[in-house]
Amino acid sequence: MKKVFFIVILSLSLICFADFTYAKTNEPVYTPISFQIEIQDWEAVNKIIPKYSLFTVIDVETGKSFNVQRRAGSRHADVQPLTREDTRIMKEIYDGNWSWKRRAVLILADENLIPASMHGMPHGAGSLPNGFCGHFCIHFMGSTTHRTGKADLSHHVMILKAAGKINEYMNNLPPSQLLNVLFVSIKNQDKGLVKKIAISNQKNIKKDLKKIKKIEAIQWTLPQIKKSGAFSLETEIPVEVNLFIKNRGRIRTKLSFTLVRTSPISPWKVNMDPLFSSIN
Structure with a gap:
């Protein structure tokens, strides 16, 4: 019940205060919840969401959330929507079209609220009866891709956006x-x-x-x-x-x-x- 209440409050906060949080000030926004957004390195996240664990993905732009299960991944999380309803919500977040485009998300696992980045393209293996043909990837700070073994800039930018640190990052770039x-x-x-x-x-x-x-x-x-x-x-x-x-x-x-x-x-x-x- 606490988790459901938190997701509702956070979703409303993301929708109502997105511009305030990301565009107008670096001052903290105080909310009546105990969870705090905290960037965590992949090595720590790998232990928080081990293989076959369940957690919630919250889209920063829309405030919509869905549940997933981690199935694999050694340097980032390969996950699947948990049910057909979760697949429906995820596809809705992507305006009805599966896409490789990255999106800023927050991961709610136990009492951890972790900035991350996901893409929305089913690929590879999948085994849950969820109407999702394969899995998709979620990257965290320090994650790398399977193909290059390097961090993906697109994911890195979205992780910082989810953490509310994108302004600071961009303002200091050459x-x-x-x-x-x-x-x-x-x-x-x-x-x-x-x-x-x-x-x-x-x-x-x-x-x-x-x-x-x-x-x-x-x-x-x-x-x-x-x-x-x-x-x-x-x-x-x-x-x-x-x-x-x-x-x-x-x-x-x-x-x-x-x-x-x-x-x-x-x-x-x-x-x-x-x-x-x-x-x-």
């Missing part, structure tokens, strides 16, 4: 790394994160930001560049971009992005106009 985070956010269709980084010379950037929904796939290559000077306020970075645009198909192009900041201690921002022009 230009090239910020560009990588921008493309990761576009790839995940996270307009909220893109909005934190993007600027435009156009009057209505909100209208232009809607264009990222047209991007069904994106790949990019950044050149090796010299580190920006400590006092520089503007820099340009050429990027090779491979886009797949809805109703248009593949576009290969080279775009030059201008990054600016208002002072040597201010965060960098990315002028998105070259990308917006390519999508038109």
